[in-house]
Amino acid sequence: MNDVAFYDQRADGWWDPDGFLHGIGTLLNPVRLPYIEGVLARHDTPAGAAVVDIGCGGGLLAEAIADLGFPVTGIDRSPASVAAGHDRGRNVRYLVGDAGRLPFADDSFDVVTAMEVLEHVADPAAVVVEAGRILKPGGLFFFAGPNRTRLSRLMTIDLAQRWRWSAVLPEDLHEWHRFLTPAELTTLAGAADISIDEFTGVGPRLSGLPATAAALWLLRRGRIGHAEAGRRIGLKHGGSRAVSYMGYGRRR
Secondary structure, three states: OOHHHHHHHHHOOOOOOOHHHHHHHHHHHHHHHHHHHEEEEEHOOOOOOOOOEEOOOHHHHHHHOOOOOOEEEEOOOOOOHHHHHHOOOOOOEEEEEOOOOOOOOOOOEEEEEEOOHHHOOOOHHHHHHHHHHHEEEEEEEEEEEOOOOOHHHHHHHHHHOOOOOOOOOOOOOOOOOHHHHHHHHHHHHHOOEEEEEEEEEEEEEEEHHHHHHHHHHHHOOOOOOOOHHHOOEEEEEEEOOOOOOEEEEEEO
C-alpha cells in the first residue's frame, strides 16, 4: 500500500464530520489526550516544552496538544494532509517530511508523539531511532498502535475493514503484518536509546458495549457520520493490550 497516496486521496476527511479520518480523532483523542496530559504533569513538563507530532495527518492530535499550551510541530509525508492541517490549524507549525529522516537537529524536542503511526510506515525502526535522536535527554516519547495478535486481526482487520456486513473502514487502512507487539516496540526503543516506562491497553468500556454496537449499526446505515460514531464509542486505557495499546518512554 502507498500510504502517502492513500491519505492524499482522503485528506479532505480529516476535519469532515462524515469522514472516517475525523472519526479517528473523536474516537481516540478522548482517551489519548488525557493520558498524554497526565504523563506530562507527572514528569513536571514545563508549559513551553517543544512537542513534535510524527505522522500528524491533518492535525487532530497536534491541535489538541497545542490547545493545552504547548508549542507543537506536526510533520507528515502526505502533502494533502499537511495542507488540511494548515487550513484548519491555529497553533501548530506543519511540515511535509519523512518520519525516517526528520529535518530536525539532535536533542531539539522535549516531547515526541508517534500515535497510531508506526503500523503505517515501512521502517518503524528508523522512525523510532529518529525520535530518539531529536529528543532531549530525559525527553518523553509517546506511542500508540494496534498489537499483532489474533484478536487484533479479528477486530481491526476482519470486522472493521474486511467483512462486508460489518466493515466501517477502508479495506486497505491497516495491514496486520505491520502491527508491532509491545516486545518488538521495546526492542526498537532500546536501540534508539529510549527506555520504555509504561504500556497500557486501549479498548472499549464494558459498560459502553451496547452504545458501541448501536453507534456502529447507525454508522453502517448512514444515519450518523464517523465523527459522531467516534464520540459515542467509549474507549478507556488500562486492562488488556490484546487489541491495542499506548504508552511512553524516556530518552536515556
